[in-house]
Amino acid sequence: MTTIISDTEKRADERASGQYALETSSEGTALEHTTEQSSREATICVVGLGYVGLPLAVGFAQSEYRVIGYDVDDVTVDRLQEGIDTTGDLRDEQIQDGNISYTTDATTITEADYVIIAVPTPIDDDERPDLGYIESAATTVGSEMDPGTTVILESTVYPGATRDVLTPALEEASGLTAGEDFFVGYSPERATPADSEHGLEDVVKVVSGQNEKVLEDVATLYDSIVDAGVHPAPSIEVAEACKVIENIQRDVNIALANELSMAFESMDIDTQEVLEAAGTKWNFHDYRPGLVGGHCIPVDPYFFAHRAKREGVDPELMLTSRKVNESMPNHVAELTIKALNECHKTLQESRVLVLGLAYKSDVGDIRSSKVANVVDHLREFDIDVAGYDPYADNDEIRKSFDLDIQESLSFDGFDAVLLTTSHSAFEDIELDDVAADLDDDAALIDVAGAFEQNDAADAELVYRSL
Incomplete structure (x- = not known):
């Protein structure tokens, strides 16, 4: 009697038996490019086409995989189908790669060998993780995927969420069993918008799987598109934890710089000059004060804190750091008010021009x-x-900030300029020209430290900075 094995059964059997070659590293360091695997013929579906998912879809397409880009947002998909980059980090011609198709049709997930979920994971009003997007994506993917599919989560979560939230949702929607009928991995995103030197292919990719064979498969898949290599984590929980602590470390260090800045302000000491002096020591870490916005640094500490508190651990340092960084907008506003007072301005009659409304330099994300x-x-x-x-x-901007917005830059009639986001487009601003357009006795509040205090003094501007 001859046994006939379907493509999906064969695919599941190959992954379960680990027929994908992978060189391992005894030191646990990043693996360099390994064998070229036959899964170049595989179809990959990326669920969620934001600043993480879209570059990922493009990266796989450029490596000759067939890619399905799925998103529930009609406007996003329509623009992508027109060949328009919706992130600002890619070129339109990359979006138009013939190996990618963009769709809101969930039934196309059935065609995928690998499904990579890259959806948002915000916090709610009580600073608790909101995994609603992951649960919704898992329900959609689970209801459409074939047996043998490998589902990889890239969204930031607390340790244990892939096993405790994603996997059960996939099983419930599909009626299949993880580890037998389909497979689960986790690879934390390390996307850095507006950073051309640290794109997908340039940054070591941490990968993990629910067992050793799935890990090998996932590692080989990502290794085929990441020039910097992959780092196989020993468990999904390790990979989840490494993502959140990368940003917790930054949050804590920026909080220290911010707290120092507030202290130095009261001492009438220039923070930037102190940091430059301290930076002459070989092991001093160069963190600068500033506003801490975005989708990672202000969020990830709460994910870890949520999990830690479940285990009876109170992560005081990271939560205190969050409070410090959350206090900075008020501190910046108070610096502005002090500068206006120094200029003998009546606050109710003062006009302030804010330069830069995005959360970081050279991006348009507000x-x-x-x-x-x-x-x-x-x-x-x-x-x-x-x-x-x-x-x-x-x-x-008008919708989100309810703010009067200039279509072209003009300083005419303002009492102060508040530089909050140091876009490269502001680098050519001459303070003498700014002072000439501003009202008499005007101020410059330079949050990012983009200008020299001496230049501001020469332009007869009252200068404040963090």
Whole structure:
């Protein structure tokens, strides 16, 4: 009697038996490019086409995989189908790669050998992890995927969430059993918007799987597109934890710089000069004070804290750091008010121009931008605030900030300029020209430290910085 094995049964059997070659490293360091695997013929579906998922889809397509880009947002998919980059980090011609198809049709997930989920994981109003997008994606994927599929989560989660939240949701929606009928892995995203030197192929990719064979399969898959190599984590929980602590470390160190800045302000000591002096020591870490916005640093500590508290651990240091960084918008607003007072301005009659409304330099993303909090605090004192950002969409700014927005940059008639986000487009600004357009006795509040204090003094501007 001859046994006929279907493609999906064969695919599941190959992954379970580990027929994908992988060189291992006894030191646990990143693996360099390994064998070229036959899965170049595999179909990969990326669920969620934001700043993480879209570059990932493009990366696989450029490596000759067939890629399905799936998203529930009709507007996003329509623009991608028109060949328009929706992230600002890719070129339109990359979006138009013939190996990618963009769709809102969930039934196409059935065609995929690998499904990579890259959906948002925000926190709720009580600073608790909101995994609703993951659960929704898992329900959609589970209801459509074939047996033998490997599902890889890239969204940031707390340790244990892949096993405790994603996997049960996949099993319930599919009626299949993880580890037998389908397979689960986790690979934390390390996307850095507006950083051309640290793209997908340039940064070591941490990978993990629910067992050794799945780990080998997932590692080989990612190794085929990441020039920097992969780091196989010994468990999914290790991979999940490494992602959150990468950003917790940054949050804690920035909080220290911010707390020092506030202390030095009261001592009338220039923070930047102190940091430059301290930086001459070989092991001093160069962190600078500033507003901490975005989708990672202000969020990931709460994910870890949620899991730690479940185990009876109170992560005091990281939560205190969060409080320090969350206090910075008010501190920046207070610096602005002090500068206006030094210029003998009446607050209710003052006009302030905010330069840069996005959450970081050279991106147009205003979501999770702490500049909005600065603006709100200034308005509490009836200060008239306007904004300008050459990267962000003006209509979106007006909706989110309820702010008068300049279509082109003009300093005319303002009492102060507040530089909150140091876009490269601002590098050519001459302070003498700024001072000439501003009202008499005007101020420059330079959050990012982009200008020299001496240049501001020469332009007869009252200068404040963190």
